[in-house]
Amino acid sequence: xxxxxxxxxxxxxxxxxxxxxxxxxxxxxxxxxxxxxxxxxxxxxxxxxxxxxxxxxxxxxxxxxxxxxxxxxxxxxxxxxxxxxxxxxxxxxxxxxxxxxxxxxxxxxxxxxxxxxxxxxxxxxxxxxxxxxxxxxxxxxxxxxxxxxxxxxxxxxxxxxxxxxxxxxxxxxxxxxxxxxxxxxxxxxxxxxxxxxxxxxxxxxxxxxxxxxxxxxxxxxxxxxxxxxxxxxxxxxxxxxxxxxxxxxxxxxxxxxxxxxxxxxxxxxxxxxxxxxxxxxxxxxxxxxxxxxxxxxxxxxxxxxxxxxxxxxxxxxxxxxxxxxxxxxxxxxxxxxxxxxxxxxxxxxxxxxxxxxxxxxxxxxxxxxxxxxxxxxxxxxxxxxxxxxxxxxxxxxxxxxxxxxxxxxxxxxxxxxxxxxxxxxxxxxxxxxxxxxxxxxxxxxxxxxxxxxxxxxxxxxxxxxxxxxxxxxxxxxxxxxxxxxxxxxxxxxxxxxxxxxxxxxxxxxxxxxxxxxxxxxxxxxxxxxxxxxxxxxxxxxxxxxxxxxxxxxxxxxxxxxxxxx
Numbered sequence: 001x002x003x004x005x006x007x008x009x010x011x012x013x014x015x016x017x018x019x020x021x022x023x024x025x026x027x028x029x030x031x032x033x034x035x036x037x038x039x040x041x042x043x044x045x046x047x048x049x050x051x052x053x054x055x056x057x058x059x060x061x062x063x064x065x066x067x068x069x070x071x072x073x074x075x076x077x078x079x080x081x082x083x084x085x086x087x088x089x090x091x092x093x094x095x096x097x098x099x100x101x102x103x104x105x106x107x108x109x110x111x112x113x114x115x116x117x118x119x120x121x122x123x124x125x126x127x128x129x130x131x132x133x134x135x136x137x138x139x140x141x142x143x144x145x146x147x148x149x150x151x152x153x154x155x156x157x158x159x160x161x162x163x164x165x166x167x168x169x170x171x172x173x174x175x176x177x178x179x180x181x182x183x184x185x186x187x188x189x190x191x192x193x194x195x196x197x198x199x200x201x202x203x204x205x206x207x208x209x210x211x212x213x214x215x216x217x218x219x220x221x222x223x224x225x226x227x228x229x230x231x232x233x234x235x236x237x238x239x240x241x242x243x244x245x246x247x248x249x250x251x252x253x254x255x256x257x258x259x260x261x262x263x264x265x266x267x268x269x270x271x272x273x274x275x276x277x278x279x280x281x282x283x284x285x286x287x288x289x290x291x292x293x294x295x296x297x298x299x300x301x302x303x304x305x306x307x308x309x310x311x312x313x314x315x316x317x318x319x320x321x322x323x324x325x326x327x328x329x330x331x332x333x334x335x336x337x338x339x340x341x342x343x344x345x346x347x348x349x350x351x352x353x354x355x356x357x358x359x360x361x362x363x364x365x366x367x368x369x370x371x372x373x374x375x376x377x378x379x380x381x382x383x384x385x386x387x388x389x390x391x392x393x394x395x396x397x398x399x400x401x402x403x404x405x406x407x408x409x410x411x412x413x414x415x416x417x418x419x420x421x422x423x424x425x426x427x428x429x430x431x432x433x434x435x436x437x438x439x440x441x442x443x444x445x446x447x448x449x450x451x452x453x454x455x456x457x458x459x460x461x462x463x464x465x466x467x468x469x470x471x472x473x474x475x476x477x478x479x480x481x482x483x484x485x486x487x488x489x490x491x492x493x494x495x496x497x498x499x500x501x502x503x504x505x506x507x508x509x510x511x512x513x514x515x516x517x518x519x520x521x522x523x524x525x526x527x528x529x530x531x532x533x534x535x536x537x538x539x540x541x542x543x544x545x546x547x548x549x550x551x552x553x554x555x556x557x558x559x560x561x562x563x564x565x
Contacts, residue, residue, distance in 0.1 A: 015084075016220035016480075017187050018067070018104075018123030023079035024060075025059070025066050025243075036062050036140060038244045043050050044187070047213065048218040051234035051251065053227070053266070059243040060223045069096050070106060084186065091111075102132045105180035109151035109192035111172035115164040121175040124150070128182040147178040153368075163380075167426060170201035174208065176318050184216060190523050191223045198336040198500050203544040203560075204207050225473045227270045228546030231255060231553045237477040239263045269478035270548045271503035273530065295324040295360075295463050297348055302357035306338075306349055317343045317516045321357070325462070328492040330485075332505030332526075334541070337516035341498045345464045348496060349381045350374045362461040363563040383454030386467035388447035392439040398450045399425075399435030405457045424453040431482060445476035452484065456491070461487075463495045469504055481508055493511075502545050506530055514538045 025037035037059045046048040052060045060510045066077050081089040088099055108114040113426055116124060118246060125144040127133055130422045135143070139158070148156040151174040153167075166171055173193060180188060182490055189207065194202040222234055229253060231239060237254050239247035239262065246303075247260040258264045309313040318340040325331045333341050344356070346352045348361050359366045362380035364373070375449060385391040392401055403421045422432040428449040439447055448468055465484070469477045485508060488495055499505060505512055506526060513523035513537065522535040533539045541551040543560055 011065065013249065015046045016043050017046050017084060019080075021082075023063065023066060023081065024077070025062050026076045027072075028074040028076065036075075036243050037066065038242075040238075040243075040245055042238055042245070042248070044219045044233050046186070046219050046362075048236065048263070049213065049216050049222055051222045051224065051230040051237040052240060053230055053237060054225060054240035055225065055266075057238040057242075058094055059238055061191055062243075063225075063240070064106075064191060064221060064223055067189070067394070068100055068106070069093070099178075101128055101185070102183045103185055104125070105183070105185040105190065107173075107180050107188065107190040107193045108459075111176045112164060114176055115172065115179075117164055118355075120161050120163055120168070121179075122162075125179050128179055132183050138449040139205065144178075144182070146342075146356045147182060148175070150177070150212065151178045153178075162562075164482045168201075170198075170204065173201075173205055174556070176258075177205075177208065177212070181216065183214060185218060187219045187221065187316055188219045189223070192225075193222075194224070194226065194229055199502065199541060199544040199546075200336060202229070203546070204556045207545070208235065226546075227255075227267065227474060227548040228553070231548050231550045232546040232557065239266065240274055250421045255548070255550055266475060267297075270473040271478070271481075271547060272476075273500070273503040273506050273545050275540070287320075294327060295326050296362055297321040297323070297325040297496060298358075298360045300358040300360075302347070302359050303355040304343055305351055307356040316355075316518060318515075320519055323513055323523065324519060325494045325496055327461070327494055328488075330495040330497055331487060332509030332512040333498045333504060333515060334500060334505055334512060335498060336500065336541075338517075339515040340518040341465055341500075341515055343518075345466050345496060345498045348462070348464055349383055350377050356478060376552070379458050380460055380461040381462045381464070382458065383464040383466065384448070384455050384468045386453045388451045389439060391451060392447060394439055397436050398439055398442070400456055401439075402435075402450065402454045409458060411458065424457060427456070427487060428453045445473070445480060447556075448480055449483065452487070454519060456487065456493075459491065461493055463493050465495060465497045465499075467499055467502065469499070477504070484508070502530065502542060514541070 019042050022039045023037060024035070025248060026033040026035050034186060040063055042050060047301050048058060052063065057167070062071065067073050067081055071077065071080060077089065079089065080087060083099065083103060088096065092263065094255065105350050115121065122144050126137070126140040129140045129143055145160055146154045146160055153159045153171050153174050163177070165174060174371065194205055195364050209220070222230070224230060234251045236249070238245050239254065239260065241262050243288065246253060247263040254263060258267060290445060299321040302318065303316065304318040306315045306317055333344060335341050347354065347359065350366050354367045357367065362377060364377040366374070392398070399421050402424050406417055406420060421435055425432050425435060430446060430449055442450065451468070481504065497505065497509060509526055511523065511525055512529040513520050514529065514537065515521070516537050522529060522533065522538050529538060531543060533542060543556065
């Protein structure tokens with residue numbers, strides 16, 4: 001029978017939990033082996049966190065999955081992987097299954113795909129317990145409720161009977177952590193555990209992982225591209241590029257004294273909340289309301305409701321919204337998930353009806369407009385979606401995707417259309433030869449550039465950018481933001497930039513509006529909001545952002561703990 005959840009902190013040990021030596025991974029594709037991980041070596045000790053960082057495709061997740069034999073059939077793994085001194089690389093699959101979950105557990109990036117949607121979270125934790133230990137149903141349930149309590153999900157007995165879709169994003173992540181900790185593993189692999197979370201939820205999850213690491217005395221391998229998370233949680237780190245380790249050391253050494261050029265570039269790309277100028281050296285100033293200049297987007301006491309459907313009552317998603325965006329201005333709209341940010345973005349281009357108030361976008365009063373009256377708006381606005389992979393037609397070359405708005409609007413065709421598509425590709429710094437490529441042949445950053453090109457095809461007066469950088473690596477994100485800023489300065493369109501990343505809006509926006517529970521609680525210049533916030537909610541948001549500096553982040557964390565206690 002398993003022991004109960006510890007209450008006292010376990011002391012740090014010098015014991016090596018996992019040691020990987022000369023690890024190589026090759027994938028067999030079209031008759032050839034292609035290297036994905038090259039001669040990687042590292043170790044992680046009990047009670048410590050090792051961060052593996054690098055861009056997408058660097059081999060981070062492949063390295064972690066190779067430790068557990070979770071790679072596809074066409075993978076070839078060589079080298080040594082020792083868990084507590086025992087070789088597990090190449091052992092019998094039946095023996096390896098006993099290691100998974102029992103001694104090594106994984107927290108996956110997306111809990112909705114990792115948790116089974118047809119079973120309650122309690123059932124899934126009980127299943128993990130009973131598959132590894134000789135427990136009856138009542139004993140397993142008692143232990144599961146202990147674990148749910150340990151990860152601080154409210155009302156554990158009720159949460160035990162909830163399905164994944166009935167929990168918030170942060171609660172689902174906690175449920176997955178509870179399931180991972182069910183067998184008291186000696187090693188926890190956390191693969192991008194906070195990527196899709198708001199800053200306040202992220203801060204709670206990081207604090208929880210730190211507490212549980214100390215309580216259980218487990219070793220942790222943290223895979224992430226968020227350098228703020230690395231600075232907040234990790235003790236040691238390795239930096240990977242193209243499948244190889246290019247830098248390693250303590251987190252403090254890497255952040256303060258990086259030795260490899262790639263590490264320096266990676267750290268230089270991280271948006272840092274608190275700098276006075278953005279990365280291009282352009283001082284960000286608020287756009288003033290000039291007499292005679294009309295805003296491109298104007299919310300005037302707007303209320304937005306989702307209508308009643310069957311037994312589902314009507315839901316008020318936003319109310320009392322007053323917001324203006326002027327020509328040549330970028331306004332950042334920030335807040336947690338469910339605050340109403342995306343609702344405002346969708347309403348601004350006529351995709352949601354207005355319950356009351358007045359909403360004018362690009363000269364069109366949307367408040368009571370018919371579908372026919374909204375048609376001119378489609379040609380004067382553009383939108384960049386959060387996930388370019390799902391917003392681009394997979395069966396259509398990107399040249400056709402970019403040219404489609406021009407063709408449907410009757411603006412251009414034939415050679416003139418081809419020429420315009422090439423100009424748009426060049427404007428987002430993609431080779432014109434890419435016009436015949438399909439979306440799956442491009443990286444995430446390249447697909448996001450295609451999304452910008454398509455949104456700008458009709459030279460809109462208003463651009464809505466809905467979380468366009470949330471899935472991008474820091475270096476790709478930095479290039480994307482620099483590109484967007486340059487195009488916006490050249491074309492002088494108005495931009496509503498929806499995000500939960502305060503460091504991004506710090507380097508990009510002229511003004512910022514903060515949303516909470518469907519209301520704008522505070523708005524003003526970048527400096528007013530991020531350096532002199534007045535609303536307690538804004539202050540809490542800013543204090544929750546992890547800084548990409550271990551010393552500064554430790555100070556901020558201690559201040560937050562003192563404020564709580």
